[in-house]
Amino acid sequence: MVYVQRDAEGLLLRVESEPFEGMTDTLAVESEELESWLKTREEVHSRLASLKQTDLDLIRVLEDVVIVLVERGVISFTDLPEAARNKLDERALARAELEGLSSEINERLGKPQKH
Secondary structure, three states, rough: EEEEEEEEOOOOOEEEOOOOOOOEEOOOOHHHHHHHHHHHHHHHHHHHHHHOOOOOOOHHHHHHHHHHHOOOOOOHHHHHHHHHHOOOOHHHHHHHHHHHHHHHHHHOOOOOOOO
């Protein structure tokens, strides 16, 4: 048996293996409702993880767009808010350090450099 909290329409909001404050019902572990809720929850977590990855990819795209706009003189780096400039500077420094480490590792391993 699991302990659950339902909303006003009777939909599951929370499921726990132990009683908790705010619980409104119990369910058999083998119930179809619980199985469906768990599958839906897993799918939501999977889609959120996928969305988070695309967010990370999009951040890099936006960073590249800002760099191109600055290089072409469309905007000035100082036009950006200070917080944005600081974040871009931090990321540029981190990438440069990472690239330096990568080059150093490749040199030690005798691998050709990528340009």
